[in-house]
Amino acid sequence: MTLTEVRRAAPDAVVARGLTKVYGEGDAAVHALRGVDVTFATEAFTAIMGPSGSGKSTLMHCLAGLDTVSGGSVHIGDVELTGLGDKQLTMLRRERIGFVFQAFNLLPTLTAEQNIRLPLEIAGRQADQVLFDRVIDTVGLGDRLRHKPAELSGGQQQRVAVARALISKPQVIFADEPTGNLDSRSGAEVLAFLRTSVRELGQTIVMVTHDPLAASYADRVVFLHDGLLVSELSQPTPQSVLDTLLTLEA
């Protein structure tokens, strides 16, 4: 497939072709990604799974422009990431990408509301008040908006982080183990919220996780093993995800 064809096939939010990532040199070289071809559809909730060391976090970092790639290409919408400078990558993250991390998602000095509005402020954009109200409504944090992160529970903090990612209407949201630090009830809330934002707000979400239960909330799961894309599932259930994983480990 040539570049022009990719651009014309724009409905895909993120496209990676022949992606490789090597850390270190010579004998010490670690091949984290060995040529990954993967496409993430717009308005879909996709999970990236794989055992520890499979390269799933590296893949996400490369897709999001947080890390440089050793070979291959990454497109977010119609923009190719490979070859962009730090400034351009920063602008791209501002305009088109939202993030939810496993922990330490919020600035402790800002209130929940200030944290949510932060990406817009950094970009110097006005918040869409209708969207803001709707996001807040969906997150269900109306009465806690003026609290500092330290005064919120872990689940609430992650929901604030998701709301922050949603508020700038990014082309894609990358979530890195968003439920890794949460108890199962809070985790379920956050995952449900992620799914709602795809269904109701038309958001595109790519989530890295090692939890089959979490992956089962997604529309599609891709499996990574030793730096290669080895399998994928549509409409996963916890059981089908677990089965696939067990096959991989074997």
Add this chain to the structure above:
Amino acid sequence: MLRTTLAGLLAHKLRLLLTSVAIALGVGFIAGTFVLTDTIEAGFSRSFSADADRVDVAVTPGDGGKGEERPTVSPAHLAKVRAVPGVAAAEGLVRGTAALVGKDGKTVGDLPTTGVSIHQGKLNRSTITSGTAPRTGQAVLDENTARIRGFAVGDTISVLDSARKTRSFALVGLFDVGVDQQLAYTGAVGFDPETAREMTGEKGFVELDVLAADGVAPDRLRDAVAAALGKGYEVRTGEQLAADLAAANGANSRLLTVGLLLFGLVAMLVAALVIYNTFTILVAQRAREMALLRCIGATKRQIFGSIVLESAVVGLISSALGLLVGLGLGAGALAVLDAMDVSLPTGTAALAPRTIVIGLVLGLLVTMAAALLPARTATRVAPIAALRTQVEEHTFRTGMVRAIFAGLFLLGGLGATVAGLVMDPGEVALLVVMGGGCLTFLAVVVLGPMIVRPLSAFAGWLPARLFGVPGRLAVANSRRNPKRAATTTIALTIGVTLMTLLSVLTGSIRMTYGSQLDEQFPVDFVLATQEGDSTMPHSIAAELRSRPELASVVQIRGAEARLGEDRVDAGAFEGPFDVTTVSGSMRGFTAGSVAMADRLAEERAVKPGDQVALTTPKGGTVALRLVAVYDGSASRIPPLLVPVPAFEEYFGEVGDAQIMVNVADGVAADRARVAVEAAGQAYPTVRLLSSTELRSEFDQAMDSQLMVLAGLLGLAILISLLGIANTLSLSVHERTRESALLRALGLTRPQLRRMLTVEALVLGLIGALVGVTLGVVFGWAAIQTMVADPLFDLPVQQVSSFVVLSGLAGVVAALLPARRAARASIVGSLASG
């Protein structure tokens, strides 16, 4: 545990580097002070002994009781000494006024030069550096005076003799005054002994130098000479004399040492704050490390010990560094003094054992003491903390104890200040106010964490608006850990407070003096003689009156009289002069009346209408009626005035002590000056002072003083900047993941740098604002206690420049930490911590 500590230190060399620099600078300043004064002191005693080596026995007059004149040794005693068996030779040193006349026909310098006797042969104690020693009709000059006044060997110089007549001498040589501070200050002209006595009019000698005959021991000769002279003289061997001179001089250099050490201690105090803060932050950051150690069995005592040990190692290494810095500073200061031609002996800078011990012990103690509290905090880390992932935010709550302490300090401080202000101006009042200042400062230290938040809101108001999102985040960051921010800024506050205090004091003293000068000097020029006791002939005033350029000429004569038993300066003025009367009136100021300055009238408890008995040389004791009391502080006129005819009757024909001249309207200052100078030209000792010159001389003196003090305080400020840089880089380290998050959310590298820079700017501004406030308040209070009726001047430009510079300094301190933070990779930072 020891190995763990050392491994930890090695692993974190960098984070302790700035701390080390802070201690090294403080210790360096103190060591440098010792190096400097030790070298100077050694130089002095070396040159004293070299000087005194040429003499076996020296005779100096005793204290001489309460005599007004400097006691001397008479020529008769010289003869007696010469007659003592065992004396090979004896000479008397002459020293007195002999004013050198410069090339402009005026006596040189503010004080007349000193005439000294220079002896031929072995007893010559002066070092002739070029030419020969003077014989009759010849003279030598000290090198400095010759260079400044443009004289060279072979010239003819004019010197005024004791009757103020000009006499000419052939300049045959130059000599070095060595370490004689008096000669170095006034400048010196050397003559042969006979001429020296003639020129200075001195009848006695300031010192007799005796050379022993071969085989006569100096101490035995000393006893013999002492026996011959009897009581009232101090007879010492050359060695004793050298030792005594060196000891007397040592007292002076000890004063210098103490003064410099005060600044050194301020620097150490600031360094201690920096160390305290650094260790507190390190302990907080290493909480998990400590907890892990506790988990695997380390006791609280071991944790405490490891932190204290760490501080000891850091303290020792940086104190050693500080000694090297001190050696460099001392050598540098000596080089500067040498280059400035200050008449101080110099030599090779060296570290005395005492300096090394003091430096090491002080550095070690300060570092360890500053680390004690953080070490105690470290012991409170629970083992379970090793398992927690999220770093807890340090929320600060105002404790009862803190509030009570702050209240007590503040009350004590303000109480002492007010008490000092109520007292009569003087040293005690000043000390009380300064004590109040220290207490108030302590209150601010204790209150620090509470006031940092509102202050950061204030100082950050503009930056938050100017720098957008990074600015707002920065202001929020500056207040997130109030305790840390307070300690960081307090270090800067110390320096800024002292700087502001000094500049307010200098400004106020300058203004107070300036206004007094205006009152005392309501004239454009004053003519006076170089020496206070001589006068000017009336012809000068007559000549001045004839000049069309000049509007008014006032002559003031002065003479000594007695009121009862007490001596009093009496005077008379002639010309248009307005006396500011406090009570009574000058209208009745005719024969048989007298006017007095307010202070004298108060002292004598008299008021207008009273009779006073004045005893004068020619008029005997006369009863005079007091007609007016005038403001004595406001002018240069004597404290007791009689009309001119009466003055002549009482004191005879007396010349003018001062002539005050006002320039006519529309005459340019330099033209007027030429006219005034012309009138005084024929009289070498007549000096011309103008009010602007007086003021600029004073201003210059004040400015250079302020500069020296500011330079010394600069060190404390430098150290506090290291503190800001240190705190910031440690905070940056702590917030690695936060910074990465912001970068992921779209903050560009420059924006991240800007955020950290603004944070440092706000910290710098907070420190400066507190410092300026304290400095202005206590500068005002101090000036109230120093002089009566002070004026207050706030040098707005200087003080605001302190604030601006502190902000800038904060920005500079942020350069490296901000760079490092912006460079960090996002992925790596997200994973860390």
